[in-house]
Amino acid sequence: MDGEALLWLELALGLPALFAALALKPWRMLCGPLLTPTLAALALLPWFWLLPQQLPQGLQIQLSGASLLALMLGWPLAVPVLVLVALQVWAFGLHDAEAVLAQWVWLGLAPATLALGIGALLRRFVPAHPFVYTLGRGFLGTALSVFGAGLLQEFAQRWLTGASLQDALVAHWLMAWGDAFLTGMFCAIFVAFAPQWLATWSDRRYLKPPAD
Structure with missing residues (x-):
């Protein structure tokens, strides 16, 4: 098998996920406070994805931001926003469409979807607590x-x-903690000062008074 097979795999993963997200009509969420973080993501996230192209050859620092985006916007809205981010990377960067598709699938869609699954597991099996949200979903979940x-x-x-895998897994592991640190930090800040920017946060769930 060659690179063409990988391209078809990425299309097979990406297109159904995009159609599923759009079927939920996520643009309705833009009528509320999520418009601000959506616009901020469209303005800032492409430059994080373009960062490896601006660094000296051999120094590849790649941040995703997809987990934070999924926490802020929810998965259905995060997926099409990540498509728009990838289109900006294609427009302003040096990579061709196939490379940008790979970025969208593996740097955007995959971590956002895994973050959704980890969040569902935490909601099912771990008691609701702000510390669980910021550390579990924001920090460890992102990693x-x-x-x-x-x-x-x-x-x-x-x-x-x-x-060959070579040292790629070690690099992915180290880069994951960079994303985890940033996501956990922003989650803690938003929980304290702007919880309306977190679609996955609920005062009723995480701040409910203890039962008598």
């Missing part, structure tokens, strides 16, 4: 989702193109 997305990408490339 696991970003690393998990990188792991899936590396195994897909190895399976379809025969590429």
Whole structure:
């Protein structure tokens, strides 16, 4: 198998997810306070994705931001926003459409979807508490989702193109903690000062008084 097979795999993963997200009509959420973080994401996130193209060759620092976006906007709105981010990366960057598609799937869609799954597990099995949200979903959940997305990408490339893992997994693990630190920090700030910018946060759930 060659790179064409990987391209078809990425399309097979990305298009159904996009259609599923759009079927939920996520643009309705833009009528409220989520318009501000959406516009901020469209203005800032493309430059994080373009960062490796601006650094010296061999120094590849890549941040995702998808987990934070999923926490702020919710998965249905985060997915099309990530598409718009990828289109900006394509317009302003040096990569071709196939490379940008790979970025959208593995740097955006995959960690956002894994973050959704981790959040669902925490809601199901862990008591509701602000500390669980900021540490579990914001920090540890981001580390696991970003690393998990990188792991899936590396195994897909190895399976379809025969590429070697080499030190890629170590790099993904280290980069995941950079995303985790930023996401956990912003989650804590938003919980304290702007909870309306977190679609996945609920005062009723996380700040309810203890039962007598």
